[in-house]
Amino acid sequence: MSNHYMLTGYPGFLSGRLFRGLVQHDPSARFTFLVHPSQMDKARQQIGSQDHVHLLEGDITLEDLGIPEEETNRLREEVTHFLHLAAIYDLAVPKDAAYKVNVKGTDHVNRFVQSLTHLKRYVYFSTAYVSGTRTGKVTEEDLACGQDFKNHYEETKFEAEKLVRDLKGVPTTIIRPGVVVGDSQTGETEKFDGPYFIFRYLDAMNPFPVPYVGKGENPFNIVPVDYIIQSTVYLTHAGKDGTFHLTDPSPYSAREVYEMIAEELLGKKPRYTIPEKIAKAMMSIRMIRRYFGVEKEAISYMSSQSDYDSSWTQSVLREGGIHCPDFKSYLPNLVRYYQEHREDTAKKIPIR
Template identity: 30%
Template sequence: MNYFLTGGTGFIGRFLVEKLLARGGTVHLLVREQSAGKLDALRERWGVDESRVKAVFGDLTRENLGIDAKTLKALTGKVDHFFHLAAVYDMDADEAAQQATNIDGTRAAVNAAGAMKAKHFHHVSSIAAAGLFKGTFREDMFEEAEKLDHPYLMTKHISEKVVREECKVPFRIYRPGMVVGHSETGEMDKIDGPYYFFKMIQKIRRTLPQWVPTIGVEGGRLNIVPVDFVVDAMDHIAHLEGEDGKCFHLVDSDPYKVGEILNIFCEAGHAPKMAMRIDSRMFGFVPPFIRQSLK
């Protein structure tokens, strides 16, 4: 089995590569030439050499991913599964960077998969493709997305649209929730999302003994999923028969509220837990400029 990945050296990618190698496959990774050293370190982590994980030099923002004609020809008809994971996952990234990577990069990946006559195309989207839709956004929904004003939400939605409308290769789409560290090892990639809570919990632990109850805000629900859950699901679904053209939500079916997540973190970090959690909607009567001054 031959695999091709964009974003294979990223957080989700390096765990997925490990799963694909366990199947006995040969993995081709799109990398920039200046990132060759990073790939060498990852080969050591995976316990393989260049015969199992092959570097394909290119650029996500160029036509056919910037893969030279000779390499593209050598890959033609040989790729069983093309995984497109490369994307900007930073809500604060500028709009131009998100446009170039999330939309143009997806189009380049779709075209490259077609040029190399890949058998399957797997696009890693996000629940962000739904925008700020209020209610239940099902796997068979797409056009119903609402409030896509933020560049991240907009580019994730449009990149999925590129796959749906332009991909000539049989495709599958995966929408993970907020991906966090490994559920068994705790390995993580960067400080973002729920990890921002850690500093606050650390301060509370230094100030109060663990047995002192505290009061916090309940908040809405955060759909958090560990990286190993996401790659296990992708690896399983990708190799099933008869699932082409479908979209899959890789999410927690019963997500925790912010207050519940904080208490889980507090317990793990030996900090005081919140005995009372106040629904944040109770503060709706407070004028915005006053709420801002309290931050």
Template identity: 40%
Template sequence: MSTVLFTGYPGFLGSALLPLVLEKRPGTNALCVVQERFMPLAQKRLAEQTEEHPDLDGRVELVTGDITEPGLGMDRVTDDITEVFHLAAVYDLAVPSELAYRVNVEGTRHVLDLCWSLPGLKRLQYVSTCYVSGSHHGLFLEDQLDTGQTFQNHYEHTKFEAEQLVRNEIADGLPATIYRPGIVVGDSVTGETQKFDGPYFLLQFLMKQPKYAVVPRVADPDQVRFGLVPRDFVIGAIDQLSTMDVAVGKCYALADPKAPTVRELVETFCSLLDKEPVWMRVPLKFTQVLIGLPGVERLVGFPEESVAYFAHPTVYDTTNTVTDLEGTGVSCPHFADYAPIMIEYVKMHPDVSSAAMV
């Protein structure tokens, strides 16, 4: 009997990925490292998933731990762990530096240390982010990392540092695969999501407005592409690639090869909401300062940290992803096809928070 170790359960991606991973690995169990404060939620989610997927029964063990501690804070580590899925991270654009570093960098360092101690390890599956690209202008290749870029926030910077750690260990012989999701939104079929952030801020901003909706133009909306991807594509891609030998040592940008421009994003939402966008040219820095004023962010419902992504200068190469997923049936759906589902989910679930699990 072999075991896969998971971090990031019961998070948005980890919860959905776990059943897929075990379905592809008969005779394998899962050990999920869960922070003590999230254990009740993890137990509840596992019970729900076991009811939906009876084959999970008896195959998932939840253990209290913390990636910010050596050994992930676990009392014991079994020698039968053959695979590690490291998804745990602070995904919050406003995260303080110290917390971001402790979780995203030191946490990854502890996972890497654990990996080297496992005699039967076949692979580390590491989830990074496309936004390690920071301020990089133009096409960002899957094989690139350090191009001299700067970063908008501590989330981007610490994920960059964490991926560098993983790449260093790959160079030293650690079998690993790196996955870089774009801005992950809800399921493209059900719309389900754990929090409303990123493009949901724009959607809610438009929904609050009258027929003619004002849209700040902080950059050329025909040139900037918004890199959103639905959760089911991301977990489907990781599920497929994690079993492929060709993926060892590779990095995959789990991004939309035909990501919508900001204009296409706005006009698609407006069309579905029966609104007309009125573009207003406003400098990016001015917009950020304005939203940062007391009470303004709460009024418009648009965090200062999110504005920069509507002027993001990077386009993501997806050659590895598209090539290695060919023939698997997994591909990124077109934004226009799942945009109506996003809108319907927001309308039906107005109480979903924008807060991250930290």
């Protein structure tokens, strides 16, 4: 029997890239994408007519994922790999919306996964930032360590990962990416969020002397999307249960990342420092954060980040010849893509 992969989160950027990676690894496989009704038209446009792909309308916030009973019965007998990517990733997401999708949605997916009779692997996409406000070294087995959280996104992903870890008798791989940016070769990305808020801020500051924001002595863990996809495809088939930090094993500091982006994007170095408290106060004013195009929650990621230990992941990925590229080596590709698409409104995150 050929493998049958079921994915949530399509037609999102990560799930679309992951689909292509899985097809390359397993050309004879079949696929079912659980697609929210609001995304079905986009999904049809992206997938076209591919006989090995089935687009199934559903909703992870509903019991049985909102799937008709006859479809549910068929999938329970056919699905061999379930990859759960659907989530709200917005740093500024309200608590109720984040909880409904990220926590309740994952609970519903977990129950569905437990009913699959031929399941070989359940892959859950968490985030390294379930570490919340922790500082110092965070191992891949660490989860609940009394930490607080910088936003509802982190908190609800933490709660969801706890639910996944509590599953019994399910072969489970938990993926914890760092901050994901575009493709290391092409620079391609779907949205200018995350570290791209630095790009947008520096763009707005270009006519003026550019400041650093805070001390930035902490590690700033950035990874390209192609590393995430290549690693996830490998880990999906490696037969190893556990939690995997898909993070840069040798990250630059936030200050170094900021300076490298400024030099590549603007051709000049920052000349002075704005204390983080002042930057946060400024971005609390809607008019200012909209001018700069920066979510106020993003400022927190310039300081007080954890140091993610990815020793286990690196040892496993080495067996597949996979390594994380150095940020400096692919930054020019990220900047070039950003410059070519900076005015694309579909890639901009609305600032509240």
